[in-house]
Amino acid sequence: MQSLLERVPKDVLSICSTLRQNGKRGWIVGGCVRDLLRGEPPKDWDVATDARPEEVKRFFPKVIDTGIAHGTVTVLMRKVPYEVTTLRGEGAYSDGRRPDSVEFVDDIQADLARRDFTVNAIALDPLDGHVIDPFGGRGDLGRKVIRAVGDPRERFAEDGLRVLRAARFSATLAFTIDDDTERAMGDPRSHDTFRKVSAERVRDEWVKSMSAAEPSVAFEAMQRTGLLAITCPELCESVGCAQNKHHAFDVWTHTMRTLDACPKNTVLRVAALLHDVGKPRSRAFSEKTSDYTFYDHEHIGAQMSAPILTRLRFSNEERETIVALVRHHLLCYSAEWSDTAVRRWLRRVGTAIAPMLYDLGRADAIGKGRPADTDLRSIDELEERVRRALEDGAALSVRDLAIRGGDLMGELKVAPGPVIGKVLDRLLEIVTEDPTRNEREALLEEAKKILAETG
Numbered sequence: 001m002q003s004l005l006e007r008v009p010k011d012v013l014s015i016c017s018t019l020r021q022n023g024k025r026g027w028i029v030g031g032c033v034r035d036l037l038r039g040e041p042p043k044d045w046d047v048a049t050d051a052r053p054e055e056v057k058r059f060f061p062k063v064i065d066t067g068i069a070h071g072t073v074t075v076l077m078r079k080v081p082y083e084v085t086t087l088r089g090e091g092a093y094s095d096g097r098r099p100d101s102v103e104f105v106d107d108i109q110a111d112l113a114r115r116d117f118t119v120n121a122i123a124l125d126p127l128d129g130h131v132i133d134p135f136g137g138r139g140d141l142g143r144k145v146i147r148a149v150g151d152p153r154e155r156f157a158e159d160g161l162r163v164l165r166a167a168r169f170s171a172t173l174a175f176t177i178d179d180d181t182e183r184a185m186g187d188p189r190s191h192d193t194f195r196k197v198s199a200e201r202v203r204d205e206w207v208k209s210m211s212a213a214e215p216s217v218a219f220e221a222m223q224r225t226g227l228l229a230i231t232c233p234e235l236c237e238s239v240g241c242a243q244n245k246h247h248a249f250d251v252w253t254h255t256m257r258t259l260d261a262c263p264k265n266t267v268l269r270v271a272a273l274l275h276d277v278g279k280p281r282s283r284a285f286s287e288k289t290s291d292y293t294f295y296d297h298e299h300i301g302a303q304m305s306a307p308i309l310t311r312l313r314f315s316n317e318e319r320e321t322i323v324a325l326v327r328h329h330l331l332c333y334s335a336e337w338s339d340t341a342v343r344r345w346l347r348r349v350g351t352a353i354a355p356m357l358y359d360l361g362r363a364d365a366i367g368k369g370r371p372a373d374t375d376l377r378s379i380d381e382l383e384e385r386v387r388r389a390l391e392d393g394a395a396l397s398v399r400d401l402a403i404r405g406g407d408l409m410g411e412l413k414v415a416p417g418p419v420i421g422k423v424l425d426r427l428l429e430i431v432t433e434d435p436t437r438n439e440r441e442a443l444l445e446e447a448k449k450i451l452a453e454t455g
Contacts, residue, residue, distance in 0.1 A: 004036050005129040011077035012045045015060075015084065016126040022059050024051035026084070027108050027132070028124040030115070037122070037131075037141055038173075047075075047084045048111055048123065056084050087111040109134045116155060116162045117169065117181075118147050144175040152184035160193035163227055164205040171209050171218035186225040195230060202231050203312040210269040216256035219273070223252070231312070234304055235273070237280040244291045248369030251279045258360075258367030267318055268356050271325035272363055274305045278326075302327035324353050331361040333382040342385045343432050347396050358383050395431045395438050398424040402440045403447070411444055412451065419454070426450050 005013070008028060016026035026049045032042035049056065053073050057063045062076035071086035088111060108123055109132065115121040118137040125132060135149050146169050148155045148162075156162050163185045170177050177185070184190055209218035219235075222228040229236050238251035247254055259272045278301030279294045286293050305326045309319040328349045337345075349357060358379055365375035395401055398421075405420040414420060430446055431438040437446070 004124060004131075005126065007036060008124070008126070009045065011080060012047065012082060013126055014077065015047055015075055015082060018059055019047075019049050019051055019056075020127075022051070022055070024049055024055065024059075025108075026051075026126060028126060029112070029122070030120055033122045033124045033131070034119045034137070034141065036124070037138060045082055047082060048087055048108065049084055050087050052086055056086075088114070108132055113149060115149055116159070116165060118149055119169075119173075119175075121149050140178075144173070145178050146170050146173070146175045146181060147178035148181045148184065152178075152181045153187055153189060156184055156187070156190035157193050160190075160195070160197040161201055161205070163190050163194050163225065164197070164202065164222070167218045167221035167225075167227065168205045168209045170221050171212035171215050174213065174217070177221060182221070182225060185221070185227065191226060191230060194227060199311060199313045203314060206270070206312070207266050210266045211264060214260045215269060216260050219259070220256060232308055234277055234308060238276065241280045241283065242292065243279070244293070246368060246370060249367075251276050254367045254369070256367075257369065258363045261363035261366040263359055265356070265359075267321050268325070268359055270309075270314075270318075271322045271329070271356070271360060274301065274308065274322065275326050275329045275360065275364065277301045277304050277308075298327055298330045321353060321356075324349070325356055325360055328353070328357055329360050329364065331357065331379060331382065333378055335378075335381065337385075339385070339389065340433050342382070343389055343394050343396075343435075345382075346386055346389060346394065347428075347432065351390070351396065354386060355383075392435060393438075394435060395428060398428050400438075401427055401431065401443060402438050403427070403443045407440070407444065408447055412447060414451065419451075422454075423447050423450050 012028060016028070019026040026047045028045065029048045030046045032045045035042040051059070053065075053068045053071055056073050056075070057065075060075045064074040064076065064081070066072055066074045066083065067085075071088050073084055074081045075084050076082075087108060112121040112123060112132070112134055118135045118140045120137070121133075121135045122137040123132040124130075131138065136147075140147050146166050148166075166177055166181060166185060169175060205218075209215045212218065219228065222231075223236065223239065235252075235255075238255060241251040243249070243251060243254065249257065255273065255276055258275065259269055262269045262272045276297065278297040278299070281304075282294045282297040282300050284293050284295065285291075302323050305323050306319060309322055314322070333345070346354060361379045362372075362376055365372040365379070393400075401424065405424065408414045408420055408423060409416060414423070427443050427446060427450075431443075437443070
């Protein structure tokens with residue numbers, strides 16, 4: 001196992017060495033060991049020790065009290081933070097997230113026993129590089145299985161976030177969830193504890209799931225086990241909701257396929273998750289076409305998305321962008337669009353989200369489960385026409401006009417007030433129709449006509 005130690009940063013080994021020089025032990029634990037065994041680069045490094053937090057603080061010159069009540073301090077080595085946590089057992093979890101009490105222990109195996117899943121309950125001894133694996137985590141890594149340590153119902157009753165972590169790990173690691181572990185995820189007792197988890201932590205697990213090659217794996221697990229019905233019941237309405245003949249799948253399956261087809265961008269993928277959330281509430285059967293219609297589903301979906309994102313504590317900027325993507329995701333472009341129509345569309349959606357709409361539109365087309373070549377070519381053509389419009393300097397807002405409100409007040413003696421904005425909006429419409437008219441003198445002449453018409 002020497003090769004594992006060769007991949008451990010020198011500063012991490014130095015922390016363990018310093019602990020040993022002071023008569024204590026340190027072990028490399030958790031997700032970093034899991035990733036080492038998988039041949040993946042660990043994202044961060046954690047050390048478990050039999051030293052008490054106050055002792056760790058004496059051993060190192062730069063230490064931050066990040067969670068000292070639960071035995072965790074952060075040791076800074078050349079400005080890089082490393083969490084060092086005292087070996088511990090735990091009492092009850094009244095709040096479903098943190099233990100009511102912590103009992104420090106000296107046995108690394110007792111510490112590993114309190115962890116969530118076997119693949120995370122592995123330690124690496126820095127003295128000789130041997131792996132400490134009392135719960136069969138290496139075997140589960142080989143089988144690509146997420147399995148709770150011990151009785152999964154007890155693990156999930158302790159910490160409500162663990163059920164969601166199981167779903168997330170199944171996606172990010174591309175592992176299946178052990179049958180007994182998944183059954184426990186759907187247990188009412190597990191749900192009771194899960195309901196105590198803060199919205200911020202739920203959002204964080206959603207965001208982490210979006211980094212997976214197929215984030216749908218996590219959301220399928222949430223849906224199967226009832227977790228999604230607790231956090232976002234609106235999405236569950238799409239399960240089994242049949243679509244029209246242009247789709248091969250129900251709304252839920254289409255959404256999952258669209259989600260996976262999106263590039264790895266959190267905001268874009270959350271938009272994909274919500275893009276058709278309005279369909280079940282807008283579905284109607286058309287006698288004329290003998291098929292389903294979903295009139296105005298994009299606007300209904302945008303209205304539904306805003307409170308969902310607020311509830312899950314997404315930032316204002318993220319919420320505004322995602323809602324806009326849901327509202328405008330339906331790309332009804334055709335080659336018959338005039339250049340003016342292209343400019344109007346771009347003005348309506350904005351240059352900031354237009355590139356994301358192309359990606360979402362492509363994913364949406366792929367997610368239908370029908371031949372998508374025509375739709376994909378159409379989106380490519382729209383993107384190219386928008387590119388040319390931008391190169392030609394298309395005016396997309398009043399800021400792009402060749403005159404300002406001050407020109408109207410100075411040249412035409414217009415008094416300050418709402419009329420200025422109304423005139424500029426009319427001028428923008430004129431320039432959208434004919435970009436060659438975006439010249440100062442021409443716009444002043446048009447402004448005179450508009451003012452004369454309005455009296």
